Amino acid sequence: MRRALIVSGVLLMGYAVLGAATDGQVGLPGVLLFLVVVLVVHDAVFLPVVLAAGALIGRFAPPAWRATVRLTAVVTVAVAVVGLPLTLGGGTASSEVTAPPSPYDLMWILIVLTVTGLACGRLLRARAERRDRPRLPEAGPGPR
Amino acid sequence: MVRDPDARMTRTTTEHVITRARRVLRWLNEPLPPPPQRLRRGPLRPGAFPSPLRSARLTAVLGIALGVAFGVCFVTGVLSHLIQQPPGWFRWPSRPSGLYRFTQGLHVATGLATFPLLGAKLWSVFPRLFAWPPVRHAAHGAERLAVAALVSAALFQLVTGLLNITGRYALMPFYFPAAHYWVAWLAMGALLIHIGARLPTVRTALRRPPHGCATVSRPGAVAASGGPGIRAETPGETGDGPRRRLLIAAGAAAAVITVTTAGQTVRPLAGISLLAPRRPDDGPQGLPVNRTAAAAGVRDAALDPGYRLTVTGFGREVSLSLADLTGLRQHTVRLPIACVEGWSATGTWSGVRLRDLAVLVGGDPGACVAVVESLQAAGRNRSSVVAPPHVADRLTLVALRLGGEALALDHGFPARLIAPNRPGVMQTKWLTRITLRETR
Numbered sequence: 001m002r003r004a005l006i007v008s009g010v011l012l013m014g015y016a017v018l019g020a021a022t023d024g025q026v027g028l029p030g031v032l033l034f035l036v037v038v039l040v041v042h043d044a045v046f047l048p049v050v051l052a053a054g055a056l057i058g059r060f061a062p063p064a065w066r067a068t069v070r071l072t073a074v075v076t077v078a079v080a081v082v083g084l085p086l087t088l089g090g091g092t093a094s095s096e097v098t099a100p101p102s103p104y105d106l107m108w109i110l111i112v113l114t115v116t117g118l119a120c121g122r123l124l125r126a127r128a129e130r131r132d133r134p135r136l137p138e139a140g141p142g143p144r
Numbered sequence: 145m146v147r148d149p150d151a152r153m154t155r156t157t158t159e160h161v162i163t164r165a166r167r168v169l170r171w172l173n174e175p176l177p178p179p180p181q182r183l184r185r186g187p188l189r190p191g192a193f194p195s196p197l198r199s200a201r202l203t204a205v206l207g208i209a210l211g212v213a214f215g216v217c218f219v220t221g222v223l224s225h226l227i228q229q230p231p232g233w234f235r236w237p238s239r240p241s242g243l244y245r246f247t248q249g250l251h252v253a254t255g256l257a258t259f260p261l262l263g264a265k266l267w268s269v270f271p272r273l274f275a276w277p278p279v280r281h282a283a284h285g286a287e288r289l290a291v292a293a294l295v296s297a298a299l300f301q302l303v304t305g306l307l308n309i310t311g312r313y314a315l316m317p318f319y320f321p322a323a324h325y326w327v328a329w330l331a332m333g334a335l336l337i338h339i340g341a342r343l344p345t346v347r348t349a350l351r352r353p354p355h356g357c358a359t360v361s362r363p364g365a366v367a368a369s370g371g372p373g374i375r376a377e378t379p380g381e382t383g384d385g386p387r388r389r390l391l392i393a394a395g396a397a398a399a400v401i402t403v404t405t406a407g408q409t410v411r412p413l414a415g416i417s418l419l420a421p422r423r424p425d426d427g428p429q430g431l432p433v434n435r436t437a438a439a440a441g442v443r444d445a446a447l448d449p450g451y452r453l454t455v456t457g458f459g460r461e462v463s464l465s466l467a468d469l470t471g472l473r474q475h476t477v478r479l480p481i482a483c484v485e486g487w488s489a490t491g492t493w494s495g496v497r498l499r500d501l502a503v504l505v506g507g508d509p510g511a512c513v514a515v516v517e518s519l520q521a522a523g524r525n526r527s528s529v530v531a532p533p534h535v536a537d538r539l540t541l542v543a544l545r546l547g548g549e550a551l552a553l554d555h556g557f558p559a560r561l562i563a564p565n566r567p568g569v570m571q572t573k574w575l576t577r578i579t580l581r582e583t584r
Binding site: 001002003004005006008009010011012013014015016017019020023025026027028029030031033034035036038039042043047050051054058066067070071074075077078079081082083085086104107108110111115 | 193195256259260263264266267270273290292293295296297299300303304306307310312316317318319321322323326327328329330332333334335336337338339340341343344386389390392393394396397398400401404405418419421
């Protein structure tokens with residue numbers, strides 16, 4: 001099965017390369033350039049920044065809050081990446097469409113605040129429940 | 145007994161090929177000389193990635209989720225491509241009328257939700273980029289190249305898809321539909337190779353160890369499945385604790401992105417779709433527009449009182465003014481405009497059935513195709529082909545009105561095509577000519 005998967009994969013990649021090379025519409029140099037650029041930007045810029053942010057969270061966030069901060073950071077970064085082209089474009093999807101511009105930067109902040117609020121609320125509730133839970137008597141030496 | 149010399153020669157050739165193949169395989173797996181240790185610096189040094197959050201199991205779970213997401217995107221994307229550029233063997237039905245709306249909405253929603261999943265997966269395997277030695281043998285080198293192709297193609301697909309649905313065409317130095325299509329095949333090929341190469345690793349990582357079996361975590365160890373900086377799964381930490389929370393964070397990010405963008409096609413979510421590039425009610429007459437009359441350069445021609453729609457075919461030609469078209473039997477249908485960019489919205493359209501126009505020039509609607517042309521002087525979308533199932537469908541109209549009013553100029557005034565189960569880009573606007581011909 002593994003061999004079949006690998007051989008099929010090689011055939012599909014060959015089909016893709018051949019198709020792109022013979023399709024006059026593609027613009028192959030631009031595609032190759034973009035393939036390299038996204039890889040380099042991701043591996044040499046984006047991920048090191050994410051790792052540094054993760055290290056900072058691990059170092060400075062209190063242990064009880066670390067998971068909450070991490071969740072908020074993951075959601076914030078993901079939403080920021082998806083919303084970036086719209087935010088940079090002045091809030092419109094394209095110059096040719098009829099849609100009015102939207103304040104995507106404000107919406108992004110609203111999403112982040114909502115997620116942070118929900119995550120913090122959940123954490124505080126869990127802590128309150130733990131605090132209110134009756135403590136079990138400490139285990140002592142039992143009857144022998 | 146006389147032996148067949150041809151059979152013997154064939155056997156000899158086969159044996160020769162097998163011997164050569166074995167030799168190549170041996171060469172591929174022959175260890176290469178290790179690079180000098182002094183080069184092992186920075187991220188290449190042991191323990192450079194100390195995060196205890198990474199594990200082979202986390203990577204495997206994220207990999208499976210990504211595989212499913214990419215599979216969905218690939219199938220729905222290839223389908224969209226086939227609908228727009230149908231080869232001879234391909235048939236696309238006109239019903240259910242909202243099928244394309246569903247498949248393309250799913251394509252874009254899945255692609256958007258894949259961002260955090262791909263991000264988390266690439267983060268979880270990042271230490272493998274700095275594995276030491278970088279290449280153990282030729283086969284290992286080939287596998288690493290396939291992984292580079294996979295990562296690059298996956299990033300390419302997500303980034304270009306996002307740029308396309310947000311209208312940032314100028315940032316892509318290529319023709320998006322063709323490039324997105326061919327790189328999808330490249331990504332799928334690389335994905336199959338990756339699955340083939342890593343299948344045992346995934347199986348091992350997902351196998352839950354028996355309870356009570358205690359082993360020790362080995363940070364930074366080259367685990368059987370994980371690689372440098374990725375821990376082998378150890379009982380007690382399987383699926384729980386911080387790593388599970390990280391998985392939840394990636395899932396939560398995917399859910400937030402879906403909820404805040406899916407409203408561009410799922411109307412009940414429109415109110416909370418804060419990041420949707422389009423809203424289903426944005427635009428004239430409550431429907432979005434992707435290309436305005438001004439951008440298409442048809443404003444004057446569309447507003448010209450001398451406008452005529454020419455219907456030709458089967459040796460006849462009919463020229464119809466807007467008043468002539470209005471004088472023909474009118475029909476009203478509710479159909480969605482489903483854009484390739486993922487947004488969709490339903491409108492109430494009124495106009496003349498395309499099948500009635502086919503009959504007008506003596507054609508059999510069930511056995512003819514129509515080529516519909518726009519007033520646009522140029523452009524890839526100035527014309528489209530309507531296949532027999534759509535020509536014959538009673539829902540297919542040359543629409544003159546939307547929501548009870550004359551079509552807005554940006555919606556295709558004076559006349560546009562609206563047909564069930566077709567991409568919006570093929571619902572040609574500002575019609576000027578319809579050519580009908582028999583199906584070959």
